[in-house]
Amino acid sequence: MNSYTYGMTPAYAVLPMSCCQLDKESIFAFWQRRLFEKMISVFKWKLPRGWNEDYFLWTLYTWGYIAGIYTNEYGLIPQQCGLLGQGLYTQPDAIFVGTQYVQIPYRRIGDRCVLFRLRADYLGMMDIINFYAMQLAEAYTALIVNLRNSKLPFVFTGSDKKEVETLKKLADKIDSGEYATFLKQGQGSWETFNRNIKESYIAPELIQDIRKIMNAFNTEIGIPNTNVEKKERMVSDEVNSNNVETMLKMDEILDRLKGQCRELNRIAGGDIISVEWRYKTDDLSQNPDTQGDV
Numbered sequence: 562m563n564s565y566t567y568g569m570t571p572a573y574a575v576l577p578m579s580c581c582q583l584d585k586e587s588i589f590a591f592w593q594r595r596l597f598e599k600m601i602s603v604f605k606w607k608l609p610r611g612w613n614e615d616y617f618l619w620t621l622y623t624w625g626y627i628a629g630i631y632t633n634e635y636g637l638i639p640q641q642c643g644l645l646g647q648g649l650y651t652q653p654d655a656i657f658v659g660t661q662y663v664q665i666p667y668r669r670i671g672d673r674c675v676l677f678r679l680r681a682d683y684l685g686m687m688d689i690i691n692f693y694a695m696q697l698a699e700a701y702t703a704l705i706v707n708l709r710n711s712k713l714p715f716v717f718t719g720s721d722k723k724e725v726e727t728l729k730k731l732a733d734k735i736d737s738g739e740y741a742t743f744l745k746q747g748q749g750s751w752e753t754f755n756r757n758i759k760e761s762y763i764a765p766e767l768i769q770d771i772r773k774i775m776n777a778f779n780t781e782i783g784i785p786n787t788n789v790e791k792k793e794r795m796v797s798d799e800v801n802s803n804n805v806e807t808m809l810k811m812d813e814i815l816d817r818l819k820g821q822c823r824e825l826n827r828i829a830g831g832d833i834i835s836v837e838w839r840y841k842t843d844d845l846s847q848n849p850d851t852q853g854d855v
Contacts, residue, residue: 589698596690603783605839625685626678628656629825675825679814693778704767711762783811
């Protein structure tokens with residue numbers, strides 16, 4: 562596995578035709594990537610000159626931590642690392658780096674080295690992303706099945722293998738959107754699988770469920786949203802109450818990152834790195850109608 566994809570399917574590895582196969586696995590991969598991109602957009606970073614932002618953010622959010630470390634060859638750089646030692650409060654007190662370009666067998670944290678981490682348990686954010694991506698994949702799969710069933714609610718029967726193959730091609734043509742298809746008289750037969758299509762058509766409800774899942778994810782990662790079923794008149798206090806919850810979930814992470822930025826600035830002797838909310842506090846009250854996208 563390419564370490565830079567971190568378990569996600571790289572776009573260049575997917576053949577064009579396989580992109581059209583809307584199986585649950587490919588739908589999950591789509592949502593996993595989309596949610597990851599949303600998550601890393603929550604905070605706005607100013608990074609030291611020469612730092613690769615993609616490498617820094619992907620490593621931080623997938624592994625849960627990344628070192629900002631001085632090296633003899635490259636100066637101050639971000640590096641994926643391993644954890645060593647155990648301090649007074651049972652937390653790692655040193656790191657090591659072993660890549661093709663940088664080999665540092667031991668460096669104490671604080672000795673020309675700052676460990677950036679998101680969470681108290683040193684874990685990344687992929688568990689949260691996968692939790693919601695799985696729900697979205699289930700909902701989207703149900704949506705696709707419901708749409709297809711409403712378009713082609715038939716059971717086909719043929720008298721022999723050749724006739725069955727002909728009917729399969731007929732079904733494929735209808736499924737692809739052709740408004741008319743033709744067969745010889747008496748060539749195959751079909752019957753309606755579900756005679757009341759209107760009753761079984763639940764696409765609007767499924768789309769609403771998808772929006773609810775997206776709003777729950779947005780609340781989890783600090784993006785302003787209503788996270789409630791939209792009513793004709795939404796009381797602003799209800800919206801603001803949810804947005805307070807939204808900020809609280811990520812404030813702990815932001816405070817931790819800001820402290821790590823201050824430490825690296827102290828070691829570097831200048832203001833070279835900072836992090837802040839991409840969404841300002843005022844945005845929470847000015848955008849009460851923010852909804853999860855589909």
